[in-house]
Amino acid sequence: MPRGLGALAVLGAAFLVLPPAALVWRAPWGSTLHRLADPATLEALRLSLVSASSATALSLVLGVPLAWFLARSAARRVRLLRALVTVPLVLPPVVGGVALLLLLGRRGLLGQYLDAWFGVQIPFTTLAVVLAEAFVAMPFLVVSVEGALRGLDRRFEDAAATLGAGAWYTARRVVLPAVAPGLAAGTALCFARALGEFGATITFAGSLPGTTRTMPLAIYLALQSDPAAAITLSLVLLVASVVVLVALRERWVPELRP
Amino acid sequence: MIAARLLVRRAGFTLDVDLTVGPGEVVAVLGPNGAGKTTVLRALAGLEAVDEGRIANDDTVWDDPATGAWVPPQGRGVGLVFSEHLLFARMSALENVSFGLRARRVDRRAARARSLEWLARLGLTELADRRPDELSRGQAQRVALARTLATRPRLLLLDEPLAALDATVRGEVRRHLADYLRGEHGGCLLVTHDPVDATLLANRAVVLEDGHVTQDGTPGELATAPRTAWTAKLLGVNVYRGTSDGARVSLDGGGTLTAASAPTGAVVLTVSPASVAVHRDRPAGSPRNVWPVTVTAVQQTGHTVRLTLEGTPPISADLTPGAVAELGLAAGAHAWASVKANEVRAEAR
Amino acid sequence: MRRVRTRAAALVAVLVVGALAGCGASTTPHTEVTVLAAASLTDVFGSLAHTFEADHPGTTVRLSFAGSSSLVAQALAGAPADVLATADTATMQRAVDADAVRNPAIFADNSVEIAVPPGNPAHVTGLADLADPTRTVALCAPQVPCGAAARATFAAAGLTAAPDTLEQDVRAVLTKVELGEVDAGIVYRTDVAAAGDRVQGIRVPADVAATNDYPIAVLTHAAHPDLAAAFLALVRSSTGAAVLRSAGFGTP
Numbered sequence: 001m002p003r004g005l006g007a008l009a010v011l012g013a014a015f016l017v018l019p020p021a022a023l024v025w026r027a028p029w030g031s032t033l034h035r036l037a038d039p040a041t042l043e044a045l046r047l048s049l050v051s052a053s054s055a056t057a058l059s060l061v062l063g064v065p066l067a068w069f070l071a072r073s074a075a076r077r078v079r080l081l082r083a084l085v086t087v088p089l090v091l092p093p094v095v096g097g098v099a100l101l102l103l104l105g106r107r108g109l110l111g112q113y114l115d116a117w118f119g120v121q122i123p124f125t126t127l128a129v130v131l132a133e134a135f136v137a138m139p140f141l142v143v144s145v146e147g148a149l150r151g152l153d154r155r156f157e158d159a160a161a162t163l164g165a166g167a168w169y170t171a172r173r174v175v176l177p178a179v180a181p182g183l184a185a186g187t188a189l190c191f192a193r194a195l196g197e198f199g200a201t202i203t204f205a206g207s208l209p210g211t212t213r214t215m216p217l218a219i220y221l222a223l224q225s226d227p228a229a230a231i232t233l234s235l236v237l238l239v240a241s242v243v244v245l246v247a248l249r250e251r252w253v254p255e256l257r258p
Numbered sequence: 259m260i261a262a263r264l265l266v267r268r269a270g271f272t273l274d275v276d277l278t279v280g281p282g283e284v285v286a287v288l289g290p291n292g293a294g295k296t297t298v299l300r301a302l303a304g305l306e307a308v309d310e311g312r313i314a315n316d317d318t319v320w321d322d323p324a325t326g327a328w329v330p331p332q333g334r335g336v337g338l339v340f341s342e343h344l345l346f347a348r349m350s351a352l353e354n355v356s357f358g359l360r361a362r363r364v365d366r367r368a369a370r371a372r373s374l375e376w377l378a379r380l381g382l383t384e385l386a387d388r389r390p391d392e393l394s395r396g397q398a399q400r401v402a403l404a405r406t407l408a409t410r411p412r413l414l415l416l417d418e419p420l421a422a423l424d425a426t427v428r429g430e431v432r433r434h435l436a437d438y439l440r441g442e443h444g445g446c447l448l449v450t451h452d453p454v455d456a457t458l459l460a461n462r463a464v465v466l467e468d469g470h471v472t473q474d475g476t477p478g479e480l481a482t483a484p485r486t487a488w489t490a491k492l493l494g495v496n497v498y499r500g501t502s503d504g505a506r507v508s509l510d511g512g513g514t515l516t517a518a519s520a521p522t523g524a525v526v527l528t529v530s531p532a533s534v535a536v537h538r539d540r541p542a543g544s545p546r547n548v549w550p551v552t553v554t555a556v557q558q559t560g561h562t563v564r565l566t567l568e569g570t571p572p573i574s575a576d577l578t579p580g581a582v583a584e585l586g587l588a589a590g591a592h593a594w595a596s597v598k599a600n601e602v603r604a605e606a607r
Numbered sequence: 608m609r610r611v612r613t614r615a616a617a618l619v620a621v622l623v624v625g626a627l628a629g630c631g632a633s634t635t636p637h638t639e640v641t642v643l644a645a646a647s648l649t650d651v652f653g654s655l656a657h658t659f660e661a662d663h664p665g666t667t668v669r670l671s672f673a674g675s676s677s678l679v680a681q682a683l684a685g686a687p688a689d690v691l692a693t694a695d696t697a698t699m700q701r702a703v704d705a706d707a708v709r710n711p712a713i714f715a716d717n718s719v720e721i722a723v724p725p726g727n728p729a730h731v732t733g734l735a736d737l738a739d740p741t742r743t744v745a746l747c748a749p750q751v752p753c754g755a756a757a758r759a760t761f762a763a764a765g766l767t768a769a770p771d772t773l774e775q776d777v778r779a780v781l782t783k784v785e786l787g788e789v790d791a792g793i794v795y796r797t798d799v800a801a802a803g804d805r806v807q808g809i810r811v812p813a814d815v816a817a818t819n820d821y822p823i824a825v826l827t828h829a830a831h832p833d834l835a836a837a838f839l840a841l842v843r844s845s846t847g848a849a850v851l852r853s854a855g856f857g858t859p
Contacts, residue, residue, distance in 0.1 A: 106743075153344070155344055156346065161303075163358035164361045202774075202775065220775060
């Protein structure tokens, strides 16, 4: 590595590490513990973990097949589709929330029929939180898994087929294990993004304690009236996400263990 | 008995091949890169469909675009071994060998027992629990062979199975392969670049050039009577095209050679490198063909040294290391080549 | 916790002072009177500033809009300004306590109103409908002023609100009403007036509707106390009252 790059790397690390460090440094540790036991905090944390996990699960169920399709289709035909499905990556999340309302809101393109035919209203429910988070986070999973699938030597699948394995058996025992690191990285990114999701959630799902007010929403609200409380909540979110991501890594991708 | 007529069209390339592989037969497929050898294997394995033609195993049609008949790879009972082992990285050697059996719903214990038998046959018992990254290349390739053979393929397809191995382990893997092929099996198609593989393993050899079969015969027939320069070169034989007046042949590339007997008109001449003599000074005796040459390459292969000689015509000569040393032949040296007329074989073309 | 907040406010103040000073360097010889005003006054004060500049040739009114707490923090940090107008008396009292202003006067009031989508599809008629769990209702979170006002209003009416979402600010409530995603929301009268025909307002009885008084005062460190007093007088004049009322404010 050229020497000049080392200095920039140090700067880059500092840029990413110091702001969270400041958060930890300035945290009102004295009041942290009793705030942790605050039912409202626990409720927001529980809701955040449940909804981010659900959004991640939904992303896996829908995103992995999508990534597979994108990775295995002739490049030109799917170029537009690939660009379209990564739009949520660049869309401001608040706009994403409005877009979801325009589709699934009770006057939305689809939502009006859901309401009229089934009496189903999605906004302001926990399901809306899950959908908003998945909308914003799934592209991370798709991009990461698609990359892993593209990097995989197709001849492993050829070998499996000539050994007598059907497509599902090959997918389960050959392809998924081979892309596991990419899948795990994508899942972790997806979960982290879902956990931190704010804009799309507040726009599409609203903010009601216990139903739709996740940690980021609680933090933003606290910032308006009680910045110290906001810092404490941010720490809780920080710790929760680190714990989950480390656990995920240990459990599913032992190879990535440091 | 596999009978196939394969017609596959790609941009700028057409593969058009008729091929049969009988039970117990080992057919070597030789040919330059890009000749379509791998496409033949992939079509037979069912990894690619033919555009026209028909592939049948006895009475079962595997692929026939005209009738729409199609059997996918997993239904053909074909085994395919690549030059890279392509073992599944997250499985042990034993799990890799069991893979095909488990995919065919053989129960776990039976699959394990049969896999261990195959590992033992290939001398891999000790390595059953190793992961592919803990095996040497030769060991990994033997595991890959065991993985394929454990499924008892009715047609074994080998795509340059020894090409990625270095010389020391190549012989060992080849021996295991030869052991298997000597026994009872459904037939084997071996793609290779190595005439030694073809000679030692195959009953029959097919030369594929630019999508077409240019020669089909025993490896011996190919070596002694190659029909194209590629075959001659691969098997070490000098090939010239020329025009004959009955004895003297003017070569298309320049120079003349005299054959003991030759048809008149367009001919192919072959000269075995072993029959070429090399001298430091112009020889006085009887040879009819004597011409000055320059040594451009000296390469030892086994017990002989292959000299590449530039001249009119250029020629390859095989000498003993002793002779090379005695003559002081090195790249750049000037010398004389001579070939007896009765060593020049001529065929009408 | 208090330290964190004060530091943040000081930082904001420094940035604002810097910005004002930077602009000041390039000004013409004109006199400038600087007004710090609550964000809800943006349209009204913008219009009154034009009137004031027309009446006082050679004078420019600089308007700085922000949340009331931020405005008071700026005033206390010594931002060069002449007039302070906040959206409630409690924040103004902080400025009084710190001697930054004297004798603030109430010039307007604003009270909550029910906003419904055009056509009122859910047939909302009053506060009681917002206590009905079958209706979809958006309120501000109690931590922000519009939410506190909504809570006080329901308490005064003896009702328990049944909100489906507690938004971060009044703008978010209004958006959800405009999109028709909720049947009703509680916002300010001025918000309904500003939204035009995108929403419809339903009055809350005056005896229960929470009302904010808007106080205005001349800053003690004003550079142009006379002009500041003149602007204050314009705001409290009948001209000012007419502009305020057309924007939905009440006037004393």
